[in-house]
Amino acid sequence: MPKPVIKIDCPCGSGALYQDCCEPYHLSTGAPNAEKLMRSRYSAYALGLEDYLLNTWHPNTRPKHLNLANDRTKWLGLEVIRFEPNDDQAIVEFIASYKDNGKAERLHETSQFRRIAGRWYYVDGEFQD
Numbered sequence: 001m002p003k004p005v006i007k008i009d010c011p012c013g014s015g016a017l018y019q020d021c022c023e024p025y026h027l028s029t030g031a032p033n034a035e036k037l038m039r040s041r042y043s044a045y046a047l048g049l050e051d052y053l054l055n056t057w058h059p060n061t062r063p064k065h066l067n068l069a070n071d072r073t074k075w076l077g078l079e080v081i082r083f084e085p086n087d088d089q090a091i092v093e094f095i096a097s098y099k100d101n102g103k104a105e106r107l108h109e110t111s112q113f114r115r116i117a118g119r120w121y122y123v124d125g126e127f128q129d
């Protein structure tokens, strides 16, 4: 019997179904560009996919582990406002909406991405006002 397909809207807020949006990246080793990687990492936070987040983190800045199981943040959506690819580097600026303890918050960050051997990695980010 084929396994049942659960159709959910992708947590990244693209408007597409998860299976047509970020899931293929979650099931492989990453995304074809930094903007898609950013979206898939956001979805991974929303879904608690710690391994995916660590695997797409640049080795120089990658934390030892995340503690998503104890994280009560409710991720509400992602808006990418700038995407500047430049060879093996890229900048993605985004606003992530979430709820923390029932309070709506916005995270505005400019993130750096780098491509190593054909794979994109998140390097680090800077918060914006």
Ligand SMILES: [Zn+2]
Binding pocket: 010, 011, 012, 013, 014, 018, 021, 022, 023, 039, 040, 043
């Ligand atoms: Zn998505």
